[in-house]
Amino acid sequence: EALARLPVIRKSELLEQQKRARPFGGFSAVRWGAACKRVFSSPGPLYEPEGARPDYYRLARALYAAGFREGDLVHNTFAYHFTPAGSMMETAAHALGCTVFPAGVGQTELQLAAMADLQPNAYVGTPSFLRILLDKADEIGVKPTFTKAFVSGEAFPPSIRDAFGARGVRASQAYATADIGLIAYETPGGEGMVVGEDIVLEIVRPGTGDPVPAGEVGEVVVTTLNPDYPLIRFATGDLSAVMPGTSPCGRTNLRIRGWLGRADQTAKIKGMFVRPEQVAAFVARHPEVARARVIASRDGEMDAMTVMVETEAEDAAQYEVSVMDTLKLRGRILLVPRGALPNDGKVIEDQRSYD
Amino acid sequence: EALARLPVIRKSELLEQQKRARPFGGFSAVRWGAACKRVFSSPGPLYEPEGARPDYYRLARALYAAGFREGDLVHNTFAYHFTPAGSMMETAAHALGCTVFPAGVGQTELQLAAMADLQPNAYVGTPSFLRILLDKADEIGVKPTFTKAFVSGEAFPPSIRDAFGARGVRASQAYATADIGLIAYETPGGEGMVVGEDIVLEIVRPGTGDPVPAGEVGEVVVTTLNPDYPLIRFATGDLSAVMPGTSPCGRTNLRIRGWLGRADQTAKIKGMFVRPEQVAAFVARHPEVARARVIASRDGEMDAMTVMVETEAEDAAQYEVSVMDTLKLRGRILLVPRGALPNDGKVIEDQRSYD
Numbered sequence: 001e002a003l004a005r006l007p008v009i010r011k012s013e014l015l016e017q018q019k020r021a022r023p024f025g026g027f028s029a030v031r032w033g034a035a036c037k038r039v040f041s042s043p044g045p046l047y048e049p050e051g052a053r054p055d056y057y058r059l060a061r062a063l064y065a066a067g068f069r070e071g072d073l074v075h076n077t078f079a080y081h082f083t084p085a086g087s088m089m090e091t092a093a094h095a096l097g098c099t100v101f102p103a104g105v106g107q108t109e110l111q112l113a114a115m116a117d118l119q120p121n122a123y124v125g126t127p128s129f130l131r132i133l134l135d136k137a138d139e140i141g142v143k144p145t146f147t148k149a150f151v152s153g154e155a156f157p158p159s160i161r162d163a164f165g166a167r168g169v170r171a172s173q174a175y176a177t178a179d180i181g182l183i184a185y186e187t188p189g190g191e192g193m194v195v196g197e198d199i200v201l202e203i204v205r206p207g208t209g210d211p212v213p214a215g216e217v218g219e220v221v222v223t224t225l226n227p228d229y230p231l232i233r234f235a236t237g238d239l240s241a242v243m244p245g246t247s248p249c250g251r252t253n254l255r256i257r258g259w260l261g262r263a264d265q266t267a268k269i270k271g272m273f274v275r276p277e278q279v280a281a282f283v284a285r286h287p288e289v290a291r292a293r294v295i296a297s298r299d300g301e302m303d304a305m306t307v308m309v310e311t312e313a314e315d316a317a318q319y320e321v322s323v324m325d326t327l328k329l330r331g332r333i334l335l336v337p338r339g340a341l342p343n344d345g346k347v348i349e350d351q352r353s354y355d
Numbered sequence: 356e357a358l359a360r361l362p363v364i365r366k367s368e369l370l371e372q373q374k375r376a377r378p379f380g381g382f383s384a385v386r387w388g389a390a391c392k393r394v395f396s397s398p399g400p401l402y403e404p405e406g407a408r409p410d411y412y413r414l415a416r417a418l419y420a421a422g423f424r425e426g427d428l429v430h431n432t433f434a435y436h437f438t439p440a441g442s443m444m445e446t447a448a449h450a451l452g453c454t455v456f457p458a459g460v461g462q463t464e465l466q467l468a469a470m471a472d473l474q475p476n477a478y479v480g481t482p483s484f485l486r487i488l489l490d491k492a493d494e495i496g497v498k499p500t501f502t503k504a505f506v507s508g509e510a511f512p513p514s515i516r517d518a519f520g521a522r523g524v525r526a527s528q529a530y531a532t533a534d535i536g537l538i539a540y541e542t543p544g545g546e547g548m549v550v551g552e553d554i555v556l557e558i559v560r561p562g563t564g565d566p567v568p569a570g571e572v573g574e575v576v577v578t579t580l581n582p583d584y585p586l587i588r589f590a591t592g593d594l595s596a597v598m599p600g601t602s603p604c605g606r607t608n609l610r611i612r613g614w615l616g617r618a619d620q621t622a623k624i625k626g627m628f629v630r631p632e633q634v635a636a637f638v639a640r641h642p643e644v645a646r647a648r649v650i651a652s653r654d655g656e657m658d659a660m661t662v663m664v665e666t667e668a669e670d671a672a673q674y675e676v677s678v679m680d681t682l683k684l685r686g687r688i689l690l691v692p693r694g695a696l697p698n699d700g701k702v703i704e705d706q707r708s709y710d
Contacts, residue, residue, distance in 0.1 A: 104436030
């Protein structure tokens with residue numbers, strides 16, 4: 001589609017643009033004042049505006065799907081300082097008519113004391129901090145009063161979800177970022193995550209702007225229609241994949257498999273940086289090559305590089321010049337048939353270990 | 356006036372009532388839901404609701420008097436976690452149309468980096484943290500971009516105000532608490548602090564509900580007309596005094612001298628607690644006694660207690676029984692003429708030192 005012909009914006013580029021033109025590098029439609037309630041700093045440092053519209057980060061629908069309702073008391077353990085995380089969750093909870101206890105991170109014992117007194121019925125935070133709170137509560141013999149939890153910011157494997165469930169806490173997750181807000185969220189009875197209905201999501205080959213075939217793991221690229229801070233083809237740096245079919249929950253929007261790792265696979269091999277963009281440049285040179293994967297390994301005390309090439313061709317030597325031109329390194333070339341490379345979004349795999 | 360006949364509410368009492376009936380001990384008109392956006396925990400622990408009305412803590416007028424205007428970028432170093440301090444300032448800044456960077460406390464170097472990038476023109480926080488930021492900025496050779504500061508939460512002596520002024524930062528202070536919100540604020544060109552126009556403020560003898568004569572130092576007692584969380588004759592535990600006359604700034608409301616220390620002067624003498632309420636009970640027994648002051652001192656290795664009594668009477672012995680009955684301790688009685696005790700709000704003075 002036409003969108004795929006526009007360039008992607010990477011975080012590094014946003015950072016450069018922001019440095020050139022403070023505060024938002026020309027990407028924001030709002031300036032200091034009533035239309036911009038808060039400004040945050042996230043690692044980089046990148047600065048993000050929070051517009052004045054209710055539920056600015058569009059997370060209310062995700063909280064609603066997690067069972068949050070008007071009149072709930074939400075114990076929010078995301079930080080409010082510097083990062084938008086606390087505010088993202090709070091503005092969503094307010095949109096639903098919930099009261100929020102802004103706990104922030106740490107101070108576990110004080111948090112449990114406040115929970116014992118105020119009896120919140122809902123938790124918001126990372127899964128790992130929820131685990132810390134539940135373990136500490138067991139240790140001191142307090143029974144947590146919340147029955148639902150909304151988690152984000154980390155991987156959330158089924159084993160941990162089940163452990164929470166066994167303790168009476170039904171937890172749902174969402175995938176959101178500081179720049180975009182909600183990207184995708186879990187629904188009751190659904191599989192995978194439903195993409196936020198107000199964004200356009202693409203999965204692309206890491207380091208490029210080229211959409212991958214449906215189902216293949218790649219980098220999440222998002223286009224928002226946020227009038228205050230529109231981002232067109234913003235590369236999140238996260239890996240995911242589109243799920244086929246529609247959700248059993250009844251929602252018909254695109255689904256993804258959730259967060260599957262980080263897309264930035266830049267590695268230093270033989271003292272040289274090798275970036276996903278370079279692997280993409282190698283693939284682009286050869287129409288018959290569908291995919292390639294660079295593997296960094298150790299050969300005794302030395303780094304070694306192998307380039308796995310998905311192709312029907314049989315002569316590996318024909319790719320040597322391209323490898324030197326694009327990757328700037330000499331490497332072993334291994335031809336594999338189409339579909340032989342694993343579907344994990346990796347174009348550079350670092351197998352070296354220094355333990 | 357009639358108000359003086361109602362009992363005062365002390366923090367200890369609020370705490371007891373909250374323990375008896377969570378969350379707010381019957382003092383709040385709001386429950387979890389859209390009418391109560393946040394709930395906070397302040398030392399005690401006391402819990403305070405934040406209603407949904409804009410500028411809930413009524414601090415916008417104080418920020419305006421400090422020179423804050425629409426379009427300002429406010430660097431807010433009050434904490435947002437547990438305590439309402441961060442939210443108190445933020446909701447006021449939003450009411451004026453300012454953008455807020457929620458910095459919180461600590462992380463001085465990261466804060467300076469964000470300040471260098473975002474160029475805030477206004478600071479909010481404690482005077483001591485402002486000092487830390489300015490000193491650190493000097494040290495690393497960065498020039499702070501803010502020209503106005505709104506400080507609270509601590510004593511703010513003129514010497515520190517002048518030091519800020521010499522660095523190009525005009526700082527104003529306000530006196531506010533977690534339960535009441537704004538109590539009094541400084542105005543340009545004014546002396547003392549103008550009392551918030553929407554509260555009733557009284558100065559009472561510490562440990563009692565009895566108003567002191569105008570100008571005398573005593574405990575600040577506040578009645579708010581906050582429909583969500585009305586407090587009638589709430590004893591703040593802080594000392595202040597009414598200033599005579601009207602402010603040169605033109606505002607005609609009552610003025611006070613600002614924060615003059617803590618009113619809770621409970622001391623342990625000879626192993627027994629002596630409380631301001633007991634001193635008040637002693638004074639109440641003798642119509643001719645205007646004021647009294649208990650002084651705790653050391654006599655060799657022993658505690659000693661002196662009771663200074665403002666009276667025209669000449670026979671000290673007549674007070675011995677009352678002292679035993681009310682203070683539960685034997686003490687030296689010293690008669691002084693009317694007006695001889697210092698005007699500092701103290702009814703118990705601890706002169707002991709254990710260095």
